[in-house]
Structures are given as C-alpha cells and as structure tokens.
Amino acid sequence: MFKKEIPPAPKSKLKSSVQRGIRQSILETYPLLARHIEEIIPKKASLEQMKLPDRAALYILDGEPLFWEHDDFEPLLPHLKLVHRFPEAFPSIRIDRGAIRFVLSGATLMAPGLTSPGGRLPAPRDVPEGGEGADEEGRWSRELKKGEPVVVMAEGKVEACAVGVLVEGTAEIKEKGKGPVMEECHYLGDGLWMLSTD
C-alpha cells in the first residue's frame, strides 16, 4: 500500500488523551509488547502523528516511527523499524527464499510461499498463559485468524521483511495452499520505509 514514495508531511503533536488511547490499543492488539511498552512509549513522552496519503497515519516518537494505521484497517500496525527492535513481540509467519524478492517489490503475499518447505505457518501447541511465541523453527504457537496483524519473516534472514493484515486465517491457508494471504502491506524499501521522519 506504500508502493509510491510518500511526500514528507508536517508532524503534529497528539493530545495526551489520544496518546493514552493509542497506548491502550497497542497493548490490546499486541499483549506481548506489554513488558516493552515503557521503552516504546514512555509515559512522559509526547507522541507525534504524521498524516500520510490515503487517510493513513504514522505515529512517531522522537523521530522514530512506531506504528501506522489506515482507516480501513482496524489494528495499529507496527513500522518495520519497531519490529526489528522487538521481533519476538509480534505474531509471525515465514516465507521461503523464492518469495522474498516478490514481497520486496510490493506483490501480494501468496500462500505457496508459506506452505513450501522454506515457509513457516503457525503450529498450534500448548503454551503457558501469556507465553505465546515462535518455536525454534519460527512457527507461532497458535493459529492466526483472518484480519490479524502479522509480521513476515524470511527464510535465511534474521530481520522481518514485511508486516500486514491477514486476509485469510492461517488454518485455511494450510488447507487451501493457494491464493492471497496478505494484501496491502508495509515492506522493506517501500514508501513508508523510505519516509524520513526527522
């Protein structure tokens, strides 16, 4: 969704009540971030908002992009720079090597890139309460539903390469093995990534 370059827009300070709301919704959407929240948005800090084209908005703290949202997407989505800082706090799937170059040029993520041997989809297993996470192979501990935000890792790479909202639950993806998985995402090197936030 950020294929085109984004012209830098002026930032504006948020009201502290709005900021509290955002903080709350971040915690709701990403419970695993709870222990980092003080580091991401300290209580005293004042968050800034940058309006982007197509009714999207980016939230910035001290020149560091944190989250972005779109009117049509309910959840706040993390900027990839934030994902790189706290990779273990976001539900993830993994694509195989062959799919990386397509994702990085803005293509819709398709199921075969996940179901192939190099890809990873969640493998449900019992984990202690609040102890969600990926296993050694990078499989998340529960099935993810349609509409959930998800981070896309890549085979053979340490860092995440994209983030977006699932258009198909992971269980269905396993079943069908084809079709789109994630549309309109933020990926490395797109307009949002290149946007200067200082």
Add this chain to the structure above:
Amino acid sequence: MMAETQRQEIVTEPQSRRVTYCGVCSLPPEYCEYGGTVKKCQDWLQKNEPALYDTIWSPEALEAATASLSVEAQKRAAKDAQKKAAKAQAAEAKQADKLANSHIVIKRIERNKKKFVTAVIGLEAFGLELKKVAKDLGKKFATGSSVTKTPSGGEEIVVQGDVSDEIEEFLLEKYKEIPEDNIELVDDKKKKKAAAAAAGAAG
C-alpha cells in the same frame, strides 16, 4: 537458524535491539541483494561493518543461501537481480543527466519603476526544498521571501527587492552541487508598451 538464537536472547533480556541499516539502500544489510545497488552496498558494508560483511557475503554463507533454491529459481533470481541493477543504474544516469541539463533562472521583475522582486525558478531540480530555501533567503536578505505557484503549474521562490546577484552568490556558496554555469540571470521589465499594443490590436 540465526534468527532463533537471537530471539531467545531477547526473551531473557527485554531490551530493544539496535539494527544496523545499510547506508546505501537503507535496508537491513541482509536484504541488500534485493535493493538493486548490491555492489555499492557491499562496498559500504565492508568498509563500515566488516564483521557483518563476513557473515552475509562470505562464500560459505552465499552457498548456504542458494543451496535451497532449485537451479531454475536461481537463474530467475539472478536475472531479476540483473534487471534491477540495470534499472537502478539507468535511473542514476538519468538523474545525473537531468542535473546537468537543468537550469536555475534568477529573474529580476520590475514591479513599480523603482521596485523589484526577484524570482528564482528551477531549484527543485537540484533536490532542494523550496520552502526551506525560501526561508533561508528571507533570513539572509531580511526581506519577504515566499514560494509561489506559477501559472504553468510549477513553483518558484519570490524574494522582495532586487537581490539577483546576491542570490546567485548565496546559492553557489551554500549548495555546492549547483554548477555556476547553470545559473542564469534574467531581467524582466514590465512590458507596458507591448501589452498596450496587444490590447490595441485586439480592440
């Protein structure tokens, strides 16, 4: 399997990680191969982060990375990379070409016999932000300075007063990327007679 070990370290130590990003293409270095400027990225990484360079671009690492792909997929990926590099190169060449060919026009416009404004046209071709430059010019000359839209659709900076020579000097001094030959000074007098003649002809 590096991803997993790193992830586990973080669980025990809840602090944010610092990721190094490539100074050329701004991606994490392991993704440089998809950025289109691979050669430059490699040089940059070797110079600035030799340790990282070794883990990513050492022959063993490269072999491990390509081993999982089928021969055909490898070929396709290579072709794709080539295409991307060519594209990036072409874009760069085009940019350089454009820079060499674009001119800045500093126009002195007579406003009222003894009063002038100075318009600076074409700065955006050099990647300058008009608004910021306008502010700087205003500060430098202590006059009004604004960005205005031209009828043809572009934007220009209009500075109050006749400061064309000073602007030229200022631009050359401050923005070294502008070649002197590309700045042109123009004097634009109000063409009262011509306008009157045109009106007369029409009437």
